[in-house]
Amino acid sequence: MLTASRTAPSSSDLTELTIAEAAALLERRAISPVDLVQAAMERIERLDPHLHAFVTVTGKEARAAAYLAETRIASGDYRGGVDGIPFALKDNIETAGVLTSSHSKLRLDNVPAEDAAVAASMKRAGGILLGKTATFEFTAGGPSWDLPWPPAINPWSEHHLPGGSSSGNGAAIAARMVAGAIGTDTGGSVRWPAAVCGIVGLKPTYGRVSRRGVHPNTFSLDHCGPMARSVEDCAILLDAIAGHDPRDPGSCDEPVPDYRAALTGSIARLRIGLVRHWYSADAQAEVVAAVDAAARQLEGLGAIVEEVELPPLQDYVDCKAVISLGELFAIYGNELRARPQDFGKSMRQRVIAGGLVRAEDYVQALGWRTELTSKVFATFRRFDLLATAGWMSGAEANDPNSDDFVRKRLLVTMPFSLAGNPALSLPCGFSSEGLPLSLQLGGRPFDEATVLRVGEAYQRVTDWHRRVPPLGWATSEGARS
């Protein structure tokens, strides 16, 4: 870890800093936002031609914002949190004056006039936007090899993908191009890339963070959430973006605690329900072993862990599929009818059957959602938290000829998508191939503080999140060798 000193830290030291570490140095004026932006830009220029994490890099604007922040902080006006910290936004989050493409040919010319609420919140808190990151098309269709930009690559292996749909965030954070980013999560799109890139992703409670200005996937399931290398950094990011927005009809007016202050490290006597049957039979054996071991480590920290049974994972996956199909087609159906050739194949295939979903099916699926989520919430009478796998495998292979693997898999992120409760994905091991594996924690609605507290306590006694991808293959030296 870099410590404050009179000597200027090197560029690589700066990109290794977490948000919390960088903030401590900014507060002491041991570094400046200009240093952080410069180091990040150098790393992006070196790595992104291989990783494709960014759709747009806003280097000029970031440098200008960094100079302003430097002057302000030097004058004594330091705001804490994300002030002076470079960050990225998934490219379905609108940004004033900056292309917001949703990774689609259909939005190649979309330069919004206004910032989305989360973009505005981050900037108001002093964050410095470094760029817009790769996503699945409209956050639903992917991975795709027939879009205007290639899919992002997983920093842990050039032969693997970083999950999705917040794929660019996962790649950029794991590769130390940026320390934190905001993504969106409908069925797991923050948690999946976090899981397979070895970073942390939080889907907050539905309504906790405004979705105003975010290109929709499924209105009733869309969330915005933070992604970073540590749970502590996710708490800092959530502190910047959580809160009621009366201009988002899905937003809830609930008190917002200080999430970072909730990270006490103490989880003694906390009751955790382990939903083992969601992963024990279908996940890769290494995932099962890693998640089981993580549960034992939580016990070692003083938590009380017991297995709990819920409806089959397949029920949650199917229910979510019907709801999303209906809403996706309602949103994108007209463009699909008029310009089918301009969609990527994956998105076209994902959306098209939604035109044949009946209104009765959609309402039935919402009724099913009530039933399934009520069973999740009933467990919170006995437990403070639920734990399960973050993903069923390591990262998927980068293979354009593979079938659409998202539709063939049991997506263990979906129960908490349907329930709308907070869910955190964090690293809990590595496969024999060297790919990250993940634990998922789900909490009571609006109790992000407990979820983050448990995750951060786990990270105090583990070092999975501190491991660095072997990026030799993506550096100019490595690429030449």
Place this chain on the structure above:
Amino acid sequence: MSDKPASREQIAAAAALAGIELPPEYFDELVDSYRRIEPVLKRMRQARAHGNEPAHAYDPRKFMPDAGST
């Protein structure tokens, strides 16, 4: 309700009613896509109780023209 998967003709008819008139090269994608979701729809249509309040909520105050104005 039939256990047989929908035929291409039935899918074409349903698509026409939904205003989906696709070039032939994309019709196969629709058939493939619908056949993946069809078993889910059938299972849900057969198995679901009808009495559950759907998981939707409508708060009219959130849709007032001045909602969010400061």
